[in-house]
Amino acid sequence: MLRDLDMDYLCIFYSEIIACCRMDYKYLFFDLDNTLYDFDASEKMALGHVLTENNVAFSEDHLQTYKKINKACWTRFENGEISQEKLRYLRYELFLEALNLDADAVSFGDLYLRKLSESACLFPETVPLLDRLQGNFELVLISNGLKEVQRPKIRKSGIYDYFKEIVISDEIGVAKPHAGFFDYTFEKLNHPDKEKVLVIGDNLNSDIKGGINYGLDTCWLNLHKTNYDQKIQPKYIIENVREILDVLNLDV
Ligand SMILES: [Mg+2]
Incomplete structure (x- = not known):
């Protein structure tokens, strides 16, 4: 009996260790506003x-x-x-x-x-972070917004070329958190394995709930250090976008 319980605990322990040490993401889906860009x-x-x-x-x-x-x-x-x-x-x-x-x-x-x-108001951490991630991951920008606002400001900010794909809700007629937004993004990327994707964003509804409902791992950027809605459970929580390096077990 004791042995069975021990085994159960060991299994839970190891599964958590494995979850914590995951480094097998290939695609990082970044939100733009208040994630990379100081909206x-x-x-x-x-x-x-x-x-x-x-x-x-x-x-x-x-x-x-x-x-x-x-x-x-x-x-x-x-x-x-x-x-x-x-x-x-x-x-x-x-x-x-x-x-x-x-x-x-x-x-x-x-x-x-x-x-x-x-305006070109990136967070000071953004460019060094993208430099560090580029080459190690496929970077994808997923943004709810108007095309005539988002595209020019991404260009003006100088981060346009970091991304393999830039998906803007206004251009495709469907927004996060709806599955259609992620369907479109996955189609553009030739349907990657969902386990290889991590969604990173500041919005619990559009980014985190959207990602979870689509079967993706999520990392919530709690930018304003607010209490969070327990009903929505991101896999990771960070308070500064630079901390994504810890999540990915990467050195600065
Ligand atoms: Mg945002």
């Missing part, structure tokens, strides 16, 4: 610019109001409640309403998106 900084800069253009002095309250509205709209989009087309300007309509500002939501939104597309 918070870029958003603040773009919003400040557009508010100034509309003769409104930028404040932290404005930023927090916009973030809340934007996040709620993206969640509705990711849950399939609104279309990408609706998402595009709804955020600005709601924001202008919240500020009681009489401005055109389309012009406001277009200028904001243009400023976003022109």
